[in-house]
Amino acid sequence: MKKLFNLLLLGTFVLFAVSCQEDEPAPQPAPDLVQAANAAGLTTLLAAVDAVPSLGSTLLGAPAITVFAPTNQAFTNALTAFEATDLNDLVSKLGGVQNLEIVLGFHVVPAVAFAADLNATNSFTTVSGQTLTVSRTGGSVTITDATGGTANVVTADVEIANGVVHVIDRVLLPEIELPTEPAPNLVDAATSAGLTTLLAAVGAVDGLGGTLLGLDAITVFAPSNEAFAAALTAFGAADLGQLVTKIGGVGNLETVLGFHVVPAVAFSTDLAATNTFTTVSGQEITVNVSGSNVTVTDAAGNTANVVTPNVAIENGVVHVIDRVLLPELELPNVVEAATAAGLTVLLDAVTAANLGGALLEAEAITVFAPRNEAFVALLEELDVEGLAGLIELLGAEAVTKVLQFHVVPAVAFSFDLDEGTQTVPTLAGENLTVTRTGSNVTVTDAAGAVYNVVIADVAIENGVVHVIDGVLLPTLE
The missing domain is CATH 2.30.180.10 (FAS1 domain)
Structure with a gap:
């Protein structure tokens, strides 16, 4: 009887233990990187990862990763910094999908590093092969990229199936070769600088604009609108047409404009203290440099100041000056x-x-x-x-x-x-x-x-x- 009682007691205990185990929920597996990013609302990051073929599957399949994941606002700030309208434009301005892959890889360390695992200063080699610096001060964690820019971890230690995600407030930039914007041509540069009178003068000489655009190398000393206004006053002319008449017509206008163009490239840093250049008109100008000041002297001994130097154009450079330079003009008696x-x-x-x-x-x-x-x-x-x-x-x-x-x-x-x-x-x-x-x-x-x-x-x-x-x-x- 006592043996039977013990068996019944043991059975009751086993049933109770099994019943308790059935009541406790089974532990949930950690989300993968994509699920964690979706849960955190990191939609722009996900779109960027999708733009690089197979990158998502590569990250999901990696044995161990730490991801520094930029917020949507961080990407918005990056758009502004690169003057991009959207993610596609940003990819273009970064230099294409290949450079985007380097940027995204720069946010991933092939090891697991929770915040508590960090030293005060840590140097990690990323999936892109470049190094970033992670610093921890108390409960704050920051990351420094290749440009010296610093991102803050705003949400730390989001565990994922193969590592951890730290959400950050800045897109990290590695060392990449960014595409260079093509330099504007002379007309575009003059338009951007608001040199409307100079453009009108060049337009008044048939074929001159095309000639200047087609030269292999030029340095243009470009008078501002105010410089032309002063020339109008000096010649008693009400407009450009009257000025052209008073200097002897379009032929002499071409000489004047050619006197502002040197058929070689001379940035201000290329200049000696005193320089003599033969211009497109065949006459010489003198360019002097004193510290950061550059002046140009014309055939009459008048001096113009360079007010905006070194505007690069596709076939040379433009220096904006505050006076119209005057060559020796041929007028009939x-x-x-x-x-x-x-x-x-x-x-x-x-x-x-x-x-x-x-x-x-x-x-x-x-x-x-x-x-x-x-x-x-x-x-x-x-x-x-x-x-x-x-x-x-x-x-x-x-x-x-x-x-x-x-x-x-x-x-x-x-x-x-x-x-x-x-x-x-x-x-x-x-x-x-x-x-x-x-x-x-x-x-x-x-x-x-x-x-x-x-x-x-x-x-x-x-x-x-x-x-x-x-x-x-x-x-x-």
Whole structure:
């Protein structure tokens, strides 16, 4: 009986033990890396891992890993730092999927290291083959990457099936060769710098932009908009078009612009204390360096300061300057201009009156130059044969006065004239009436005859010539 009782007691104990074991939950296996990242909301990290073929399976299959896992905000900050719009753009700016794999591998150590396992300073070789430094101070853990950037562990010791995850607040950067942005061309650089007047000037010279873009090597001393504005003021021009007219036309504009371009690459660090460069225009400029200051001296001895140096472009460098550089410009004298315009009768008359020297030597003149047809009409009106007949009829002194009546001892381009009527003195000692109506200019002589300017604003070395369709007559005794 006692033996039976003992057996029953033993059976009851066994049943009780089995019952207790059935009530206790079985221990749950640790999540794998993907499950842990999903649980932590690390969606950007997961997307990045998926972008590298087979990386996810490699990490899941590794025997032992410690993962420093950046938060979504850490990736957002990385997008901002790399000026990327999204993860795909970030991958492109890192240099492609191969470099992304290096970056992600730099966050994984092929060993298990819980926070409690760490020394004060630890050096780990990562899956990427590069080393990162992990530091522990009390309960705080930080990681330093190859750039010296520091990430903080914000959630430590998330156990996974094959190791541990520490969530961090920064994307760690290894040593990688980042793709270099291609340097802009000259036009793009000038556009970015807001050099709109320079661009307009280059655009005014047919083919110049293409020529500069096609040169193998250039250094451009590029005047700012303010520099061009100062040049407009100095030349009394209201806009770029008037400035081009006053310097003698598009041909001289090309010379001016070429004077700002050296056919070689010279960053400020390449310069000696004093440098002489032959420009694209064939004329020389002098560039001086004093400390961090760089100046450029033009043909007239004027000095410009480099205000923004070393803007790299695809075929050289741009230095922004605060003054328009002026080369020696070729302008015709009054005789050359009249010859080019075919004003043969006027030239014969000037020669006969011995006025050529006076006009060439005058400091500043505006010449209203009658075309040949105007002299022919005057001769017909006076019923005389040729210039000799005119001199015989009026006398040499009177013919000289007629010619002087066409010359104003000051420079007046058409756009310099006031709107409406004005009187201007002439070399004849008698005033001439000039009227501007918009872009049209007329001149009125002493007898009230009105003639039109048919070709305006021919710049000469000491002034300007306007071709007119009549011969102006002063008061003749």
